[in-house]
Amino acid sequence: MKSAIAWRQAAKQWLIESDTKTDAWSFYGRAVLFVILVRWGWTFIATPLETNYAGESVLHLVNLPFHEAGHLLFMPFGRFMTILGGSLGQVLMPLVCLVTFLVQTRDPFAASVALWWLAESLMDLAPYINDARALELILLGGVTGQETDGHDWNNLLTMLGWLEYDHRLARLVQHVGILLMLASYAWGGLLLLRHYRRRQPG
Template sequence: MNCPKCRHDLYEQSEICPHCGIVFEKYLKYHPEQTARKEVQAPIVTLYEEDEAKPLTRILFRQEQPGTSAYLRGQSIIVLGLMLWSWQLISPSIESNAVGNSFLHLVNLPFHEAGHIIFRPFGAFITSLGGTLGQLLMPSICAGVLLLKTRDPFGASVALWWIGENFLDIAPYMNDARAGQLPLVGGNFGHSAPYGFHDWQYLLTESGLLQYDHFLAKTVFAIGAVIMLLSLLWSGLMLIKRYKQ
């Protein structure tokens, strides 16, 4: 059978869907039309038969949302928007801090600051690194849940794009380790704030890598750009597969 809400295949009899968590009896009580239309379900997008034997392909490309043209159009708009946004964030130099001036920086910032609090028990060095870890962990968790729990690889590809964007967001901060010119939370600047206030000034100084701040920033920026492009390739391949089906 299939779950009447998330449409995930259920291979064992159960009272609760292990994927979306609904209780079948309660759900069908308030959605009686689902019982009456068991044989008239929206078409489900699955893989070609030859792909069923490839576990990695099945995980990365299986889409269980209703296979309608509306989904295809909506996902196409999202991919085109991310392609344009990627160009706007990747093409400028690190020094321009285009990512820092994007509203996505304000989305990443709370997770960055929360990371400092979460990793505080592990000492001063990990506390400073925790800000970067926090803003990378949140989109990584989203990508993992979407891919493995809700079986939504398209959503996971968008979350992967967000991971890459966070790498781009980290690069200008790392690049500023010696100069200390970027404004920090609270109105401080790295060159005038107490030692340890600027995360990457402290991290690179303590690790003896401060003179490599520009090189490390460019490396991190390049990693982020590659991740974003790979996510667009992944989502684009899913759109092509869906269009063919």
């Protein structure tokens, strides 16, 4: 029991109470960014997976370099990890940012934004996974998986013998992304409310 209480207190300190900003510029800047992320994120949430909205958004171009770097980073660990490394790379980068904001800079609000990015990155991967059998998505070289030797998730699921589960896995990843995005709103909104209250006299 004491251990659970200690964990809750530590989590509250790291995730909420370490944010002590009171200045107006930070508050209004955070408020504007929060509104933008809510409006933009709702489009990601509400748009069907099959449309590949996330994969065609400008953020896909942000995720792409980390995806490609992930292939190189995991290359020493064999073919399977080299292929999986692309998806891991684009998910690990926002996660690294989240941890850095919490531990290094003690900025939980920035960490909540990184959580939003992590959620979006998962939603960016979902159409790619969903395309594992169809191989219809246009890839980086301007061709589809049908015109090459497949693509990452076609190869990964084939190697695992899970190709028939591509749609289910894609929806799972999409739903996890949605839940994390909603969590980022709850977290960021709470921090914004506390910031507002700290600015009030008395």
